[in-house]
Amino acid sequence: MKIYDFTGAPNPRRVRVFLAEKGIQVPYEQVNIATGENRKPEFLKKNPMGGLPVLEFDDGTYLAESVAICRYFEGQHPEPNLMGGDAKEKAVIEMWNRRMEFEVLGLVAAAFRNTSDFFKGRIPQAPDYGEIAKAAAIKRFEWLDGELATRKFIAGDRYTIADITGLIGVDFGRASAIRIQPEQKNLARWHAEVSSRASAKA
Amino acid sequence: MKLYDFSVAPNPRRVRIFVAEKGLNIPVQEIDLYARQSRTPEFLKKNPAGQVPLLELDDGSYLAESVAICRYLEGLHPDPNLMGRDTREQAFIEMWSRRMELELFGGVDRYFQNTDPMFKGRFPQFADYAEAQRAYAVQRLTRMDGELAGREFIAADRYTIADITALVAIDLFTGLAKQPFPSGLPNVKRWHDTVSSRASAKA
Numbered sequence: 001m002k003i004y005d006f007t008g009a010p011n012p013r014r015v016r017v018f019l020a021e022k023g024i025q026v027p028y029e030q031v032n033i034a035t036g037e038n039r040k041p042e043f044l045k046k047n048p049m050g051g052l053p054v055l056e057f058d059d060g061t062y063l064a065e066s067v068a069i070c071r072y073f074e075g076q077h078p079e080p081n082l083m084g085g086d087a088k089e090k091a092v093i094e095m096w097n098r099r100m101e102f103e104v105l106g107l108v109a110a111a112f113r114n115t116s117d118f119f120k121g122r123i124p125q126a127p128d129y130g131e132i133a134k135a136a137a138i139k140r141f142e143w144l145d146g147e148l149a150t151r152k153f154i155a156g157d158r159y160t161i162a163d164i165t166g167l168i169g170v171d172f173g174r175a176s177a178i179r180i181q182p183e184q185k186n187l188a189r190w191h192a193e194v195s196s197r198a199s200a201k202a
Numbered sequence: 203m204k205l206y207d208f209s210v211a212p213n214p215r216r217v218r219i220f221v222a223e224k225g226l227n228i229p230v231q232e233i234d235l236y237a238r239q240s241r242t243p244e245f246l247k248k249n250p251a252g253q254v255p256l257l258e259l260d261d262g263s264y265l266a267e268s269v270a271i272c273r274y275l276e277g278l279h280p281d282p283n284l285m286g287r288d289t290r291e292q293a294f295i296e297m298w299s300r301r302m303e304l305e306l307f308g309g310v311d312r313y314f315q316n317t318d319p320m321f322k323g324r325f326p327q328f329a330d331y332a333e334a335q336r337a338y339a340v341q342r343l344t345r346m347d348g349e350l351a352g353r354e355f356i357a358a359d360r361y362t363i364a365d366i367t368a369l370v371a372i373d374l375f376t377g378l379a380k381q382p383f384p385s386g387l388p389n390v391k392r393w394h395d396t397v398s399s400r401a402s403a404k405a
Contacts, residue, residue: 048345049301068297075289087277088259095270099251114331126331 020199096155096162105169107137148186222402298357307371309339350389
């Protein structure tokens with residue numbers, strides 16, 4: 001088993017933090033997105049979308065999509081639980097993870113993709129849309145600050161995959177100057193807490 | 203249990219098809235998005251995001267997000283299975299459902315939101331972004347045609363949630379978004395005919 005990874009990108013970090021929380025060791029192989037290694041025919045055979053991370057099984061099959069990879073490891077190693085116990089908890093965590101994914105990480109990533117020099121020439125950029133996405137992401141930080149006034153973690157009273165997605169979304173905001181504001185005390189408190197876990201360095 | 207629904211919108215349809223495939227009867231309350239019924243204080247108390255579908259549970263709590271609702275129902279009623287039986291199958295179905303969601307449904311939805319007069323004034327629409335998203339969705343369908351050359355369904359040897367996501371995306375593209383069904387994709391067409399002929403597709 002092996003994970004194709006790129007330490008500079010947000011999605012691979014989601015899986016690295018998840019595995020660090022689980023205490024699972026999987027060998028990593030770097031695929032450099034900056035030099036376009038993920039667009040070479042050899043890698044596209046593994047994941048035709050060219051996205052990272054990708055999990056390679058010993059039988060030679062490949063699993064893409066960060067959350068799908070996390071779900072596989074959650075099934076294999078249920079403890080410590082990060083994706084829910086019973087049907088209701090699984091669903092509530094999925095709801096919050098998706099909110100973090102679409103409302104925070106997704107908007108932050110859309111701002112970066114459509115405005116950064118990194119993506120210039122790589123994808124068709126719509127800078128006007130990028131600015132809207134950035135403004136929307138800033139609003140979502142305010143919303144999240146309000147949500148965190150009532151509980152310790154994103155999905156409830158314990159750390160879950162939703163915190164991982166939220167952490168990586170907030171951290172990736174820095175690349176587009178989207179930051180936690182001084183008055184967002186709850187968001188800052190949560191961010192300091194999840195960043196202080198050993199897994200955050202993964 | 204009660205499902206807050208809007209019969210015209212694509213995301214609620216994902217849940218309705220899922221419920222139909224499971225053979226469940228869940229009372230439905232229509233929330234008319236055109237009449238801004240999802241923005242009333244009463245509804246915002248249930249879901250501050252102002253979105254449907256929304257599932258009201260018997261304990262009075264609310265569950266939003268289509269796939270989270272599906273996962274809850276899958277947990278309560280595992281058969282017929284739509285999200286995977288074992289760990290590995292669950293992971294691969296999730297991969298395919300996400301590909302359909304992020305690459306196909308997402309592209310179609312962003313195209314629709316950036317072109318349809320319904321959204322004018324509610325948020326800024328960008329023609330360049332809309333066109334890039336339309337092209338992205340069509341590119342995904344072209345890839346899908348190759349993927350479906352060797353298999354009947356998207357994620358497994360049977361119908362799963364990934365098929366629901368893709369069906370709703372394509373019907374949004376050719377329905378509300380008024381785009382022609384892309385030509386030259388015989389496998390996508392064959393698959394679309396198959397999944398559309400299921401009773402659940404009318405949900």
